[in-house]
Amino acid sequence: MRPAQSARSAPRHPFVPLVFALAALAACRDVNTPEPTRTPGPALAAKSGIPDTLPFHIEQSFHARPDAERVACSPGISLPEEFDGTGVVTPHMGRTTTQLLTVWCAITDDTLRVALYARDVGATGDELLSLVTGNVVDIHDGRSVLRLAIFSWAHSGWFRDSHGWATAVGVIDLVTGAGSYRGAGTIAPGPEGPE
Numbered sequence: 001m002r003p004a005q006s007a008r009s010a011p012r013h014p015f016v017p018l019v020f021a022l023a024a025l026a027a028c029r030d031v032n033t034p035e036p037t038r039t040p041g042p043a044l045a046a047k048s049g050i051p052d053t054l055p056f057h058i059e060q061s062f063h064a065r066p067d068a069e070r071v072a073c074s075p076g077i078s079l080p081e082e083f084d085g086t087g088v089v090t091p092h093m094g095r096t097t098t099q100l101l102t103v104w105c106a107i108t109d110d111t112l113r114v115a116l117y118a119r120d121v122g123a124t125g126d127e128l129l130s131l132v133t134g135n136v137v138d139i140h141d142g143r144s145v146l147r148l149a150i151f152s153w154a155h156s157g158w159f160r161d162s163h164g165w166a167t168a169v170g171v172i173d174l175v176t177g178a179g180s181y182r183g184a185g186t187i188a189p190g191p192e193g194p195e
Contacts, residue, residue: 078174
């Protein structure tokens with residue numbers, strides 16, 4: 001008499017676990033739906049754990065555009081009208097490129113005072129617009145100490161409807177229009193604006 005045959009298990013196919021895993025993944029998230037866009041301002045902070053107030057670090061080098069015109073500050077002293085810069089601005093922008101435009105410069109109280117408009121574009125695609133004011137002091141052989149106050153407001157991405165302040169110190173060569181600066185402050189999202 002032949003022994004009774006044991007029940008045979010189902011054939012094993014290596015792709016069965018993979019099919020179940022993909023089905024489970026599809027049930028968790030619709031793979032056809034694109035990733036949601038980042039929510040600006042406080043809503044992002046609430047969802048991502050980013051605090052309402054962020055450190056605002058800035059470290060940049062800049063140089064005058066070769067074809068930039070000069071803006072007269074006083075007889076014998078002028079600044080280039082346009083600068084290009086590279087560096088890092090705030091924690092969320094990554095490497096940035098910057099366009100600086102001299103809005104005004106003049107000597108008052110024996111101090112060269114400047115005002116510039118800055119547009120920073122980060123590796124993330126975020127943009128940050130800033131008004132930069134400052135003093136140029138300790139001028140020796142064309143090189144000077146640069147002390148800046150930076151007021152920034154949002155333009156896109158995380159920085160929409162945001163504002164912040166930073167102070168920075170650096171150097172500038174008034175002849176070549178090259179220099180650098182670094183500083184710190186805080187930046188915070190404000191109330192969300194209309195879509």
